[in-house]
Amino acid sequence: MRDNISLIETPPMNCSKCRREAIIYQRYSGMHLCSEHFTDSVESRVKREIRKHHWIEHGDTIGVALSGGKDSTSLLHFLIKTFGHRPDITILAITIDEGIAGYRDLSETEVIARRYGVPWHTASFAEEYGTTLDGIVAGQGGDDRRSCSFCGVLRRRLVNRIARENGCTKLAFGFNLDDEAQSVMMNVLRGDTERLTMTQRDNPGMIPRIRPFAVIPEREVALYAHLHVGSLADHGCPYAHNALRGDVRRLLNEYTWQHPATKFAVRTLGKEMQGRSTGPVLTPEICPKCGEPAFGTCRTCAVLDEVKQDKRT
Ligand code: SF4
Secondary structure, three states: OOOOEEEOOOOOOEOOOOOOEOOEEEOOOOEEEOHHHHHHHHHHHHHHHHHHHOOOOOOOEEEEEOOOOHHHHHHHHHHHHHHOOOOOOEEEEEEEEOOOOOOOOHHHHHHHHHHOOOOEEEEEHHHHHOOOHHHHHHHOOOOOOOHHHHHHHHHHHHHHHHHHHOOOOEEEOOOOHHHHHHHHHHHHHHOOHHHHHOOOOOOOOOOOEEOHHHHOOHHHHHHHHHHHOOOOOOOOOOOOOOOHHHHHHHHHHHHHHHOOOHHHHHHHHHHHHOOOOOOOOOOEEEOOOOOOEEEOOOHHHHHHHHHHHHHHO
């Protein structure tokens, strides 16, 4: 697939920094990089992003949302490498089982958490909500077009609760630059000005989220994982096929081939738009029904009510 990064093909090129053999060409920077300087390039940008936002501070307990894929496993690797020696910082892993047949294998994530020596906590939709994502899709007559919306809302609530109950002060997600740019573009294509311009507000029950890899293109995260984490199982979610995100990914990759800085520009646009809403500002509340933090109508309860309705019809 076309992207703003190309693995080196024959003839071999030399690293722009040290003249050793390069393993990657960053089209947006014009640099050929060897393994060592590529790793430096990724890690220094991630560290800069963490410093800029004060994302990791003295005394933090960081819960890493660990799916077992390349993004979250690379993030866990990076955090352990960078902060694992600090006695004032605790790192743990949290895995959510959505209940998607053939997709999530908890034994694989447990092995990853063990390899990095971090406590591993898990929870499932089945135990928490009394249903699975497969069950929800079945309740919709097999129509899976809204599966990602349901999944995202239910997963966010559950991972937040598990993080809070385990004393986390930050919740770290492995979202990469492509994920970020795709989210902005999806809101643009839907004409969703509310989401584009909304103000991110604190709610005491919601653990602050950090996304240290948000400045790293997806294929660079994949290469970082290949170099430092090793091979990972990639089961692929069966509901990912018809998501708008897939179309937007293709569109952005094609355009970025011609204009290598596009994904960075789209992410910046998204950040610039945030907080510009002139609508009413929602106050943080506790949902009277489920007791979890919410802004306005509790989206989790709204999804669960809809799911129950589907079961009755
Ligand atoms: Fe959930 Fe959609 Fe991701 Fe599958 S692709 S895990 S349904 S958000």
